[in-house]
Every structure is written in C-alpha cells, then in structure tokens.
Amino acid sequence: MNDLGKQYFRPIQPADGSQDPGRVAGHQAPSPAGQAQTAQAPAQTAAQRPSAQSSENASQPIGVVLEIAGSSSQIALDLERLNECAADADPSIALAGQVGSQIKIRVPGGWLLASVRNQRQDKRGGTASIVANIDFLGEGEEERLTGRIHGFRRGVTRYPIPGALIYPASNADLRQIYASDGRSAIQVGTVYPTTDIRAGIYVDAMLGKHFALLGSTGTGKSTSAALILHRICEAAPQGHIVMVDPHGEYSAAFRSTGVIYDVSNLQMPYWLMNFEEHCEVFLKTTGNA
Template identity: 45%
Template sequence: MSLHTDPADGTKLIAECEYIGEGTLGTIDSLTGFRRGVVNFPQPGDPVRMATESELATIFAPPAAAHISIGTVFPTKGVRAPVLFDQLLGRHFAIVGSSGSGKSTSVALMLHRIVDEIGGGHVVVLDPHGEYARAFGDRAQVWDVDNLVVPYWALNLEEHCDVFVAAEGDERTIDTNIMAKALQRARMRNIQALDPGRITADTPISYQYEDLIEALESEAGRLERIAEASRYTHLRLTIEQFFNDRRFRFMFAAEHASSSIEQLLGDLLRIPNAGKPISIVNLAGVPTEVVNVVVATLARLTLDYAIWAPRQEQAPVLLVCEEAHRYLPHAPSEATRSVRRQLERIAREGRKYGVCLGLVSQRPSELSSTALSQCGTIMSLRLNNQADQGHLIAALTEGARSIAGAVGALRNRECIISGEGVPLPMRVMIDTLEPAKRPASDDPSFSEKWGDDRADRDTLGAVMRRWRAER
C-alpha cells in the first residue's frame, strides 16, 4: 500500500499495489531487465512512478521461446502482447466471454497465428454452430454428417448405453449389463480378431449389426429369469430405430462395419496434415440425441491414440471445444456423463501425452471446475454476468486479480490474459481480424432483415421440403 499527498490541495491518494516481478534500473533511470517474481520488496517511503512505454515493452518482451503476437498491451499504443506457444498449448487454456464480446473471432485469430507460426499442426475444432467453416479456407478440412463417418462399433460400452438405454437407476444397471454381454458376444464374432478371449465390450473391434441383434436375442433366453423379456425387445427395437433412421447414417449404418478407425483418426487429426492443419467438426447437423456421444467418442479416440503412440512419433493435438459448458457442465447430468468424463480425462491427463484442450465458453460459472482448474492460461473477454465474473476471478492467478475487476467493462476484442502462456498478466486489445478470416458468428440484424422482409409461402415451402428430406 502506498500513500501520496498532492502538494496542491493536500489530497491523499491511496493505491493498492500487487507485486508481480522486478527489474534492473539502467544508468538513465530506465528499466533494462525484468523477470517474474519478487525478491527485493520495496520499503515504505520508496518513490513510485508510472512506467514508460519503453519500460512496458521491456516488461512484456517475450523470451526467445516460440510465441505468437495477438494484440497490443493496454494502455500502450505499440507494445505487442506475446503469447508463449509451448506454454499455452502444453498446459491447456480457456477463452471465456459473454456473447458478442468477440470470443469466436479471438479463437480464429489465435489459430491463424499459430498455424502461421508453425504450419505442421494438428488442430481439431468442435464447432456446434457451424461458424468456423469459412474462417480458414483451404487451411482447414471441414467435416459434417455428409462426409464424416463415426462407425457405431467405435463406441465403447458407456457410449452405446448413452444412445440405446433410456432407463435410469437400477433399471439402467440391468440394461447396461445386458448390453455389455451382447456387445462382447457381437465383437467376438469378428473372425479377424486375433485373440477373441481378450475382447471386452469396450475393445474397438468391429462387429456386425446383425450379430448384436442376435446376441441380444440369445441373452434374452439366458437371463429371462432376471430381467423381463420386454427389456430385450425394447433394446432391440431402439437399436433398429437408430439403424433405420437416415439422420444417424453417419454413425449407425450396417455398411460401417468395414469402416476403419485408422481412417477416421487420420482424417480427423490431420495425419498427415496435407497442408490442412485444422479439422473443423461441424456439429450443427448432428442430431441432438447423439451429439454428446459423438463428442465423447472423438475425444476418447484422440486421447487413446496419443496414449498408445510412441513418444518419439507423437503428433501433438490441439482439441478446441466451443460452447464447452454444454459438454463439461458444472452440474453433471445423465445426458453429459460420457462426454464430461472424456473431456475431463483429457484435462487431467492430456498434457502428458501431447493433447491440449482449449475450452471456449460464454458461461464459466456453468463450466466444470475440474476442467477449468487444469487450464494453465485463461483469456477472458467481457463478462456481463456477476456469477461468471466471480467464477473467473477465483480461477485466475494471484497476479491477475487486480485487473480482473475490469472484466465487466471491457470493450469488444479486449481481454485479460493470465497464466503460463503469457510473461505477465495483462490487459490486451486483440488485433482486428480480416473479415474473410472471421467465423460466421455475427448476429442477424433485425432492422435490416425486417426492413427488407422477403419471407413468403414459397420460402416456407422450400424450408419444409428441406426439413422433411433431412429426416
């Protein structure tokens, strides 16, 4: 705490200071070096002055390590804000901000700068609204329900149950046991399996759809005394419904029995990247019933690949999860059990195997505290909600809390960054991204659309035809 008396009118000005680092004064009373952490603390009565822009440039100067520049440090005009590449991706990160604060554009800018710096990357963006497809042009491969195949047999037991089992409590346990035995029997029918005795319900071995139905009918005869036959009938009908519904053909189709996980992972993780280091998984067309399972499966396969890959041949992966609070809710639920488990698993273990998790959310208060606590770097744009602000401040490092109070008054594209990915906590005005590189996240203009209203019955009819054809 420092105390200053204005000589003009005797006004006392009190400033609360937070110590974040120290440097060395040169011969002309200017800073020549700076490091994080304090050894020599100032004493009462020591003079205080504002840092010059050249001194701020010294304070925020990046080390020799690889880094990207994303904007200008506040309140300077030209001091660039460095983000340390390896520290950012090696410890996970989170980008939070209220809707309309520039969050998606900031994500796109960071990814552009990263692949500009190092082109041989492996980035997967889980895009729930189809916003990012236009942002990266020929640098990205876009996947959706029309060209992405997530074969049904790649799901583990828990993911199968999330799709096919609707019961809860003890009844769910019974149905899960039924599904486990049937699934194991179906996988063991694979004549290419080298050792059927080691196959479990979770083993990623292909099986035929007909074999699963047959295994269920067989188990119905064996376990009829324990569970009513109607349980097997219900499971069988549910499975048949998914395999017969064209909305789910990207996942549940008999022909996917011959699909390859190697092909799926190679396409998804960009191995090789073929000049397209970014995979965008457009989840906008994925039916609500299976979207959580799709994310859980892709996340699990990504981490399992990294675990089994030899260290010297690892291809580090960045998994960016937009609207992360959907899949990693603070309050767990039955619907998000699998996806939350897999993403939290990456948050806890991923960095050991070269899998970085980037969480993007407009509601940090609704985000899993387990996952958020594992993020070594947090970038916060404007947050309007007080609960979100409080949750953010609790997650920030000690040195950033003094500037976090401004998070509710930040302008669009302005943010506070703290953690291991930056030399020091800082407030940054993010660079303007060219329109062609921005996600399609602009809100519709009601005044413009209503001022030139073109909606008519022909338009409505065309919408209904597309709607019916999709289903």
C-alpha cells in the first residue's frame, strides 16, 4: 500500500531554454557581430520569461488529493513546487497553496475549484510535504486548447478521487470564474490576490432573500455593510432603504446621503401608539395618573 501522505513529484525541466554546459564549452568564439546578436538574445529571453514561467507553473501539479469528505477535502502539497510558484509573475499562482488561495483539481471533463482553509506540515512526509484542508467552491468546463476554466457554476457534481492532481489557479482562471453574466450587479472590490478582477454582487439575487454578513470582531462587517448600501444607492438613487441602527455605527457613513433620525428629532403621530404605549406615557409606576 502506498503512503499517500508522502508524495514525490517529477522535477520540472528549465523553461528558459538553457543548453547543456558541455555543448556550450565546445562552441567556438563568435565574431564581434555575433557577440552583439548573442548579447541581445538573453534580454529577449528574459522579457519572455514571465509569461513562459507562468504557463509552466500553471500546467504543472503542486499536490494530490488525499481524502474526500462532503464539501471539503484533504490534500498533500509539495513544498518545492510551492516555492517555485512563489516566484511566478502571476499573483494568483504565486500564492498557490497558501491559506485563502484558490486551487483547481482535475476531474473528468473539467476542473473543480477549491479554497485552502488551513495547512500543516506532514510529519510522515518530512519537511517537503504539507497537508492542507480545502473547501470546494464550484466547478467548470475545461477549454481544450488552453486548459482554462469556463462555464463556472457553484456546487459540485463530480468529486475527485484520492490521488487526483492539484494545480494552481491563475489570473486567467479567476477572470473566467468571476466574470459577470449580464445581470445587474454592484462592484464591492477586487478578487484577492488580483488587482484588476472585479468582485461583484448580484443585487436582485441578494435582496430577494435573507442574507447575513458573518465574521469575528474587527473583520469589517460594518464596513462591508456600509459599502454594499452605498453601492446600491449609487446604482438606484431613487430607491429607499430603512436601516435600524441601535448602536449608532452608521450615522457618520450616511450623514451626507441619508436622513438620520434619533431621539432628538424623531416625531411620531399620536395615533401610532397602541394601548400599552399610552399607558406608559400617562401612568406612573404607582398606578396613579
């Protein structure tokens, strides 16, 4: 039985077009004109190297699947491959395998996208192996020519099996995954770790049902809520939003775009009070009027 906790990956050949040292040593000295041409060649190769390196890293696996369990899974990552990806010009590939990054798993006919939740060193595999837990995000089809993801959708219908290869998700993959489908949407930021892929929210789908912003203290729940409401007001300036703010957190955020009511300026009509509220106004605690 193979130990899936200890994985070895085939070394990658250099992508910079380097030659065999023995062949270079036996080459005759070029002429001065040839030296000028030779001096220009490395510069051209260096200019082309970032895209070639990104393509090479995106097409090479960084780990394998160890265990499948419902909406999550456990994987093994190769530390040497992660270090190679860290020097990539593509920011998504450079963060491959880190907590919060997105990876893709090959399944029959497409790709499965997942997010890295946590990671730890694999004691059985030594220092060169990392075990991580991931959460599945969705799946998409594979372009036959480029191998990229298209037609992304939430949910999982085809689960991988233990031993399936894991690849880094590139900027091109994330651009396809987070592309708008034409519905009305608001932009609330950019998709981490990119700087040019918009992060949008479909307004009708969000407001058509109950939703919540969850997180621990200090993670930005109030800031996110204010940002979403500002974007909705900008998209629909004739709309009306009523916010109940018992702690006064949002008064500064909407002072110039909204009307703020508090105990100093809120006036309610007499007929709006019910019987119990009338009693609280006219009766004392002793029961006498």
